Amino acid sequence: MATTSDVTLTNDKHIPRNIIMVVADGMGPAYTTAYRNYADDPSTPAIETGILDEILVGNASTYPAAVSGYVTDSAAAATALATGVKSYNGAIGVDANKQPVESVLQRAKKLGMRTGVAVTSQINHATPASYLAHNESRKNYDAIADSFYDDKVNGHFVANVMLGGGTQYFVREDRNLVTAFTENGYQYVEAYDELASVPAGSDVIGLFAPVGLPAALDDENHHRLSYMTEHAIKHLENPEGFFLLVEASQVDWAGHANDIGSAMAEMDDMSVTVSYLHDYVAAHPDTLVVLTADHSTGGLTIGANGVYEWHPEYLRNMQSSVSSIAVNMVSEDSPAGYAEAQLGFTFEGDDTARVTDIAALPDFEARETALKAFLDEKTNTGWTTGGHTGVDVEVFAFGAGAHAFAGQLDNTDIAKTFFQYLEAK
Structure with a gap:
C-alpha cells in the first residue's frame, strides 16, 4: 500500500494551498454504480459517464484497529481519515489507547490556515467530530459540542466555519454555545439563504436543524450540501490557504434505512457538490480535492432475487x-x-x-x-444488512497533488499524505 514516502513533491504545483476533503459517508462501490444508472439519460443507447467516473483514482481499505475487527464504524473510519491513525469503533480523534491524536484540520489551523466543516448531519456527528475534537465515544454529543468552543489551537477556535445541523446540542439548558461563539465574533445563521448576506471571510456557525438536516428529498433545497460548500469556501478563502471537510452524511443514513430513493437523492446532492468543486479547482488550480467513503452501508446490490434487472426509472x-x-x-x-x-x-x-x-x-x-x-x-434493489460492510471503498481526487492518491491505499494514507502536504507548505 502507498505511504507518505511514496508522495513525490517535484515542484510547487504538487503542493496544494487549499485542501478539501469530501467524505460520502456509507458510499460503497455499489452506490456509485447505482448513481451512474440513476443519472443516465434513458433516451440514449449508452449509459453516460459522470463526474465520479472522471475523477476516480483508486481504492482504500477501511478496517479499524484490531480490537474492533474488520468492519469499521464511522467514528473509527473518520479518525483514520482525519489523523492517519487506526482506532476502535466509536473513537473520536483518539487512538486505541484513548489518547488524543492530531487531525489534519487541527494541523492546518496550527499552520495559520482557515478551517471549516460543511455536513448534512449534525456538526458534532462522528465524521466532523473526528476532525475537530477528541473524545472516547462518539455518543458524547454534548461534550463534543463543548469541545468545539473550549479546545483551542494556538489560542484560536479550531474551525472558522461550521455548517450543518445540531441546534439541540449547541443551545442547551446548561449551556448556549451559539451565544458564546457570537460573543467571540462569529456570525450565526439558522436558514440556508441567510448565508448569502454574511460578508465573505467571516467566521460563521450555521445550524439548520435540531439534529441532522432533513433528507435531501424533503429539504427545501435538494442540493443543500453544494450550497453550504460554496458558502463555506467564500468564508475560508485567504492567502494562507484553507482546509475544508465536506460530508455527504446521509448517504449512510439512507443505507442504514435500506432506502434506495433517499440513497440516490443524497448521492445526487453529493455529485452536484463535486461538480461545483471541479469547477472551483479549474479556477483555483492550487486546490486539492479528495473524495472517498468511510465505509459502505447496507450491502446495497444492484439487482436482487436472482433477477438480472435494475430499474432506476422508478x-x-x-x-x-x-x-x-x-x-x-x-x-x-x-x-x-x-x-x-x-x-x-x-x-x-x-x-x-x-x-x-x-x-x-x-x-x-x-x-x-x-x-x-x-x-x-x-x-429490483437488494440489501444484505442494516449496518456497515467491510468492503474497500473508492478514492477520487483532482487538483494540486492529486497524483498521490492513485492505486490501492489504506484510509490512513489519505491523512498521512495531507500531513506531508501541509508541512511542505
Missing part, C-alpha cells in the same frame, strides 16, 4: 422521501393517489390496491417499511 422523479410519504398519506383522501404523485411514477397492476393497504397499516414504521419494500420490488 426513482428519478420522487418528490419526497418514503418516510415523509408514510407520515402524510394517512391524512389524504386518496392515499394511493398521493403516494403515486410523490413517488413520481404511474401505478399499474395492483399497485394502487397495495399502497392503499399500506396506508391502512396502524403505525408509521410499518408503513415506511412497506413503502421501502414496494420500491425495492419495483427497482
Whole structure:
C-alpha cells in the first residue's frame, strides 16, 4: 500500500494551498454504480459517464484497529481519515489507547490556515467530530459540542466555519454555545439563504436543524450540501490557504434505512457538490480535492432475487422521501393517489390496491417499511444488512497533488499524505 514516502513533491504545483476533503459517508462501490444508472439519460443507447467516473483514482481499505475487527464504524473510519491513525469503533480523534491524536484540520489551523466543516448531519456527528475534537465515544454529543468552543489551537477556535445541523446540542439548558461563539465574533445563521448576506471571510456557525438536516428529498433545497460548500469556501478563502471537510452524511443514513430513493437523492446532492468543486479547482488550480467513503452501508446490490434487472426509472422523479410519504398519506383522501404523485411514477397492476393497504397499516414504521419494500420490488434493489460492510471503498481526487492518491491505499494514507502536504507548505 502507498505511504507518505511514496508522495513525490517535484515542484510547487504538487503542493496544494487549499485542501478539501469530501467524505460520502456509507458510499460503497455499489452506490456509485447505482448513481451512474440513476443519472443516465434513458433516451440514449449508452449509459453516460459522470463526474465520479472522471475523477476516480483508486481504492482504500477501511478496517479499524484490531480490537474492533474488520468492519469499521464511522467514528473509527473518520479518525483514520482525519489523523492517519487506526482506532476502535466509536473513537473520536483518539487512538486505541484513548489518547488524543492530531487531525489534519487541527494541523492546518496550527499552520495559520482557515478551517471549516460543511455536513448534512449534525456538526458534532462522528465524521466532523473526528476532525475537530477528541473524545472516547462518539455518543458524547454534548461534550463534543463543548469541545468545539473550549479546545483551542494556538489560542484560536479550531474551525472558522461550521455548517450543518445540531441546534439541540449547541443551545442547551446548561449551556448556549451559539451565544458564546457570537460573543467571540462569529456570525450565526439558522436558514440556508441567510448565508448569502454574511460578508465573505467571516467566521460563521450555521445550524439548520435540531439534529441532522432533513433528507435531501424533503429539504427545501435538494442540493443543500453544494450550497453550504460554496458558502463555506467564500468564508475560508485567504492567502494562507484553507482546509475544508465536506460530508455527504446521509448517504449512510439512507443505507442504514435500506432506502434506495433517499440513497440516490443524497448521492445526487453529493455529485452536484463535486461538480461545483471541479469547477472551483479549474479556477483555483492550487486546490486539492479528495473524495472517498468511510465505509459502505447496507450491502446495497444492484439487482436482487436472482433477477438480472435494475430499474432506476422508478426513482428519478420522487418528490419526497418514503418516510415523509408514510407520515402524510394517512391524512389524504386518496392515499394511493398521493403516494403515486410523490413517488413520481404511474401505478399499474395492483399497485394502487397495495399502497392503499399500506396506508391502512396502524403505525408509521410499518408503513415506511412497506413503502421501502414496494420500491425495492419495483427497482429490483437488494440489501444484505442494516449496518456497515467491510468492503474497500473508492478514492477520487483532482487538483494540486492529486497524483498521490492513485492505486490501492489504506484510509490512513489519505491523512498521512495531507500531513506531508501541509508541512511542505
